[in-house]
Amino acid sequence: MAQDDHSGAELAAADSSHAAHDSVASPGTALITTDGFENPGFPPHRPRVTDEDPKRAKRAQRTVYTLFYLSILGSVWAVAAYMLFPIEGNDVDAVRLNNMFIGLGATLALFGIGFGAVHWAKSVMVDVELADERHPVGGSPETRAAAAQVFADADRESGFSRRSVIRNSLIGALIAFPLPAVVLFRGFAPQDQNPVELLNHTMWKQGTRLALDPSGAPIKASDVTIGSAFHVIPEGLADLEHGKLEEKAKAAVLLMRLEPSELNELPERASWSYDGIVAYSKICTHVGCPVALYEQHTHHLLCPCHQSQFDVANHCEVIFGPAKRPLPQLPIAVDDEGYLVAQSDFTEPVGPSFWERN
Amino acid sequence: MSTATSPNGTQPKQSFTSAASVYVNERTSLAGFVKELGRKAFPDHWSFLLGEVALFSFVVVLITGTFLTFFFQASMAEVHYDGSYVPLKGVEMSVAMASTLDISFDVRGGLFVRQMHHWAALLFIAGIGLHMLRIFFTGAFRKPRELNWVVGFVMFILAMGEGFTGYSLPDDLLSGNGLRIIDGMIKGMPLIGTWTSFLLFGGEFPGTAIVGRLYTLHILLLPALLVALVAIHLLYVVVHKHTQYAAPGKTQLNAVGPPILPTYAAKAGGFFFIVFGVLALIASFFTINPIWNYGPYDPSPVSAGTQPDWYIGFADGALRLIPPGWEFVWLDRTWSFNILVPLIVLGGFIVMVLIYPFIEAWVTGDKREHHIADRPRNNPTRTAIGAAGVTFYAGLWAAASSDILATHFSLTMEGVIHALQATVIVGPFIAYFIAKRVCIALQKKDREIVLHGFESGRIVKLPGGEFIEVHQPLDEYDRWKLVSYDSYQPLMLRPNARGKITVGQRVRAAVSRWFFEDRIAPVTRAELEAAHALHHAPAPAGELEAAQSSQH
DSSP states (O other): GGGGGSOOHHHHHHHHHHOGGGGSSTTTTBOOOSSSOOOOOOOOOOOOHHHHHHHHHHHHHHHHHHHHHHHHHHHHHHHHHHHOOOOOOOTTHHHHHHHHHHHHHHHHHHHHHHHHHHHHHIISSSSOOEEOOOOOOTOOOOHHHHHHHHHHHHHHHHHHTTTTHHHHHHHHHHHHHTTTHHGGGGGGGEEEEEOOHHHTOOOOOOOOOOEEETOOOOOOOOGTTTTTTOOOOOOOGGGSOOHHHHHHHHHHHEEEEGGGGGOOGGGGGGGGSSEEEEEEOOTTTTTTOOOOOEEETTEEEEOTOOOOOEEGTTTTTTEEOOOOOOOEEEOEEEEETTTEEESSOOOOOOOHHHHOOO | OOOOTTTTTTOOOHHHHHHHHHHHHHHHHHHHHHHHHHTOOOOOOGGGHHHHHHHHHHHHHHHHHHHHTTTTTOOEEEOOOOOOOOGGOOOOHHHHHHHHHHHTTTTTHHHHHHHHHHHHHHHHHHHHHHHHHHHHHTTSSSTTTTHHHHHHHHHHHHHHHHHHHHHHTOHHHHHHHHHHHHHHHHHHHHTTHHHHHHHTSSSSTTTTTTTHHHIIIIIHHHHHHHHHHHHHHHHHHHHHHHOEEETTTTTTEEEEEEEEEIIIIIHHHHHHHHHHHHHHHHHOOOOOOOHHHHOOOOOOOOTTTTOOOOGHHHHHHHTTSTTTTEEEEEEEEEHHHHHHHHHHHHHHHHHHHHHHEEEEEEEEOOOOOOEEOGGGGSSHHHHHHHHHHHHHHHHHHHHTHHHHHHHHTTTTTHHHHHHHHHHHHHHHHHHHHHHHHHHHHHHHHHHHHHHOEEEEEEEEOOOOOOOOEEEEEEOOHHHHHOOOOOOOOOOOOOOOTTTTOHHHHHHHHHHHHHHHTOEEEEOOHHHHHHHHHHHHOOTTTTTTTTHHHHHH
């Protein structure tokens, strides 16, 4: 037992001064009591049952190698499961079985090694505790002095302190040299686009038909019954070559029809609805989640991400949650064939606020 | 290394192992490392395993993640899905999403590895969090370990970054909405927001660049930083040696425990396999992130009750708790305080966590090395601060599930939010108060036990008819655990050398008073002797004979 090398008295003496080598370090506001107890030193060693009972020791050894053998069995099982439970023919059940049986084999393989090794260490290996001495992390005074001397020599030989022009010009160069790398990051976004310009406009323009999301079929005003709500995209979105999702992320709209008597419209927007049908941006003005949940009897829209609530009857003003601005309204009308169309683009940027928005 | 070439050049017959070790050593100087480290004592305690849980799950993340890279394709090019999962056949999605579905449904064992990767990532961050709490509450961040606290803290942040970038890679509906929220938060930042978002996404959200960019961060930059920091973290452990809890024989000058070779190596190595096995078991039975239920990312649909991975919850919750209307147009610019306030509050919170060791060192002025970890009760104010921080975090975290709390417990959405707003603001003060009182009460109980012994459960009837319970005194080993802790007194304000009391000193004295004014000092020998004398003194001869004989 290594701990027997240290007499309790020695250890206690060392502790009562907190840390002998540390005696120069200030204890701050710590109370140094002269009347504290002394560290009694290590308690007597308590043997384990496996140290005292050869039968138990034998059994522990058997347990350890049994666990290791079980681990081998687990590995073999996992390999077999790979072959015996293939994934075939669009069968989700096969995926489940493949996952479960490979997993169980792997688990057994890992647990066998893990519990075997820990049991070996705890019950079979010699139960020894060692006590290592600690030394001040800062090193001995000689070491510190030697290190200081190294720096002093290096400074003298290089003239780092003395030749200040050389040194300062080097510092300047070192500050300047990463700048080109920073500038390269401008290439992360296209050179010919202005984000503010893009954020201010969507795909909607005068005469764009309102179409169902995702089918793209245009919507007739007569199909919109009172109380219904439609998820809407601009007609032609699906035909876009590029930027489909980018456009959809701005242009998604919710279309709802309320009893005209329940609809409390702003006077300047009186012409933006059609027979109780209103269209609002679906993109939350908080951080941009789709405001997809419509509660028909209260006319409230709920954003499932952060629970902002908008009142459709009152031009989508915020009634709860972290959003500030009402959802922007899309002015709509009906064309000659009875289809719902946009009167124009949104009159303000949709989606989350941004710095240049005003 | 005992074998040596004999003078005449003929080698004595040696085993393969010793030949191999000689070969390796003569090329690597490994013997020096083995001599230096092999028999180091490694202090042992269950709470020291939390850091190992984090480390080992990180290793599992690296192993499983490497496997996944062979199948995953980080491209946002549009394809029509043509894999085995029938409900999504023909659906337009990105290559990233399609390849993730292929890993799940067409690669044997692919789902198992993918699930193990995700579960291991969740456990990795949880392990770091619990490890940090252990370090905090036991004061193991004190000199000389302050910088290692900083290293660990940086790893915690990087681990969350790793988690979030990985979560976003499959380009499914849920992770796409997560990115949408990030985009909205970035846009809400003053001055740089719009352009930062534009640069990050390579144009307008969602663009076609983000998955590839996050992939580079996820499998190259962040893991490289993490591996480097893990190495530094462990190097520090070697330099400082591990802390240990107060126990007889353990001092500030020694490190006591089983040797690294063989016991600690077997235990820690075995524990790696146990952690690995637990993750394999979970991955065998419990689905995580079933992207096939969510479908590919589309900016329009969303499902109710969506949840981020657990470690992002506190940030998501902070966003939810902001009351309506915190946004203004001023100087022709939009100031989104509904975004800024959560960012600033969370930023302030994590900076406080980062610098706490330096604050406490400044308050105590203690420049000694501390290798004995505190029992949390013995530093009541620190423990109370920790409890307040945990409560604050828990309130934010619960807020990320405000909608689920409301639906599961049939509460109103508004009621849940208001209750959690109150929790986040008032809760920390309540938690602080309770934790501090509990700590002090426990310290008093410790004093009581040291001075008067513990209740033995033996009831004795005295000749006068009085019943007493015999108290058994502690032996010196048990007593040592209860009396060996540092006690600090509040800083006295004194003029400095120039006869002035600086503002800094005033602040420090005030904080010091807050920390230590109601401290409970450890029992001294004189106090114990006085307590013993008290037990003896009033007892008339013979009356307490039974009790005394068992007490002394």
